[in-house]
């Protein structure tokens with residue numbers, strides 16, 4: 001029997017039999033997100049969601065204290081993402097990775113998971129290929145396919161027979177464009193033009209001109225929630241398409257709640273499909289918003305990323321319980337496959353094949369509400385899977 005096997009046995013036994021009076025070892029979780037810079041409100045929402053969960057359910061899982069180590073990454077930067085994930089694994093000895101706002105950053109961390117035996121709980125990054133790329137990835141946010149397919153199904157009833165798609169030119173944008181076009185055209189619609197906008201664009205004048213020139217009834221748009229979404233909605237309102245009566249239909253990313261007060265009337269009448277609205281009426285959402293307030297969050301800054309982090313922390317706790325605090329990624333992921341629960345967003349479950357969250361997607365419209373603005377849910381598509389999982393599976397290794 002080699003030394004490795006003996007060591008393995010000792011580690012397993014240590015996990016199962018805790019000597020009387022011994023303190024259970026703390027399990028560390030590394031959270032990567034934008035905690036500074038133009039997307040900082042989304043990183044702040046990761047933290048608010050985690051803290052809201054802990055304030056309600058306690059900081060221990062299966063008798064083990066769970067501690068969260070936060071690392072800032074303020075933009076898509078795969079090389080930095082990989083270095084940060086490596087540092088969390090090697091120097092901080094984290095057993096789990098979590099967070100990740102941008103797809104390119106999540107994709108850069110994925111190749112580390114297998115060798116390090118670290119599961120990753122994605123709180124935002126929404127390209128379908130992420131969960132397909134490793135059995136150690138689970139995701140509690142949404143995918144572009146999950147929200148864009150309901151948009152493609154809804155466009156006809158909003159009077160859109162012909163459309164332009166306008167998306168950010170990176171992986172989630174391509175997913176959104178493909179999902180919308182495929183669904184909309186299968187329902188008899190026609191996409192006349194597909195505009196891809198470089199990330200970082202802040203002047204949308206030429207995009208708006210192309211939309212007006214195309215003579216379509218509607219635009220389907222996706223950009224990652226942040227400064228660009230604000231600029232896009234304002235430009236749509238101010239520079240032509242709105243005046244021509246063109247309908248704007250987006251994924252909910254384009255009209256996040258923190259932007260609504262400053263967008264004001266520019267956002268009114270924008271349709272979107274999404275899995276969570278702060279205005280969603282349910283006892284679970286009311287309790288969630290109370291626990292966000294209890295940890296210092298303001299209602300006006302809450303976004304879907306807080307809900308994804310809240311539900312993601314729920315999964316982390318279940319995984320830590322199932323593994324007795326030991327490093328066992330296979331058992332951890334197996335323990336949450338198929339899990340169903342009621343989230344602040346509604347009924348959800350973790351699909352056992354895609355390891356992505358299934359949920360209700362709503363068609364909403366922005367309206368004036370009280371002295372502010374809110375999304376009003378006007379239709380719902382229950383139990384939506386990641387429609388893109390099979391489509392975007394990487395080719396099997398040969």
Ligand code: PHB
Nearest residue numbers: 102103125126224225253
């Ligand atoms: C992503 O990079 O996957 C992403 C970021 C922000 C969003 C949606 C998707 O709002």
